[in-house]
Amino acid sequence: MKGSDSSPPLRALLLLVLLAAVALTLYLSPLSTTPPHPDTTTTSNLLKALQQRQTSYKVLSDKVVYDRYARVYSRQIRFPDGRQFDFDVWGRVWKNDSFAVVTVVPFDRPTKTFTLVREYNIAHARYVYSFPQGQYERSKHRSIRHGAAAELEEEAHLQCDEWVNLLHNDLGRGAPQDKYQRETVHYFLCTAAHHVQHAADRDEEENIEVVRGVTATQLRQLVAAGALQSNNIAAALMALHELSTLRLLPYTA
Known part of the structure; x- marks a missing residue:
């Protein structure tokens, strides 16, 4: 009789534990796969304030x-x-008459990895990682994106088949580089590219090593280690977010 008297509370307890586990799973699972939707009204007000x-x-x-x-x-x-x-x-x-800089984040869909370049940073006298980047020249490039394509081919020996402008509401102005610097940076993500056997020549002073197969985890670790130039850190974070929005990478808060 004692066993039969205690079984209903035990079953109720097990049911509560099961319901709690299901609720926790439903609560956490969207966070690992879906990025949050931005509050466009608030963002609009912030931009108007500027x-x-x-x-x-x-x-x-x-x-x-x-x-x-x-x-x-x-x-x-x-x-x-x-x-x-x-x-x-x-x-x-x-070689620049526009003060515009282009930065391209090359992403390989089949391997879900990034291509970076490694070169000597003259001002800081040390090696750093960066993405293909360079100056947009009005006399040489048909558009900002044409300048980005040229830098991608010269530095990474890649041609892009699918472009994403990481500054969605940019209106062609670019992001200010620094408080006292006139350059503006235009950020692009390349989500499909192919290797170029005979790429355009690099500038004479560019001594660049191409590094392929960098995972998203490794990229985040390089960012946290200060191994990328500051404008490339911005490019990396924007690209990781965009790739999660496009469902090409899992979302990580």
Whole structure:
């Protein structure tokens, strides 16, 4: 009799444990496969705030104070409260008349891996990883994306068959490189590419090693180790997010 009296509570307890396990599975499973949907209303308001505030600043003058491979300007700015300040602003002008930079993240669908390049960073005197990148030249390239395609072929010996603009609402402006630097960066993801046997020549000073087969986990680890240049860290994070949105990689929060 004692056994029959205790079995209903035991069955109820087992049922509660089972229901809790099912609920936990349903709660966690979307997080591992589906990226969250952004709040477009909030994002729109954040972007409007930038536009509203930038009109209260005014560039009063730009004077070139140095001009070789890089060009340095003395720029005078008037702040909203009327104060005026001079800043050194610079940009690379060697073979470039637009201050636009292109960065391409090459992704191989069959292996789910990335292609990087490894080269010596002149300013920091150490080796770093990066994605194929370079300057958009109006006199040489038909468009920003044509410039990206040229850099991808020259540096990684790849031609892209499927392009994704990682700056979805960019309107062709690019992302500012730095507070005092005039370059803007245009980020692209290549989701299908093929190898080029006889690629275009690299620039004379480019001493580049192509590194293929880098996994998403390895890419995240390189980012965390500071082994990529800062604008390439942004490219890596945007590409990983975009690939999860396209269901080409599992989503990782």
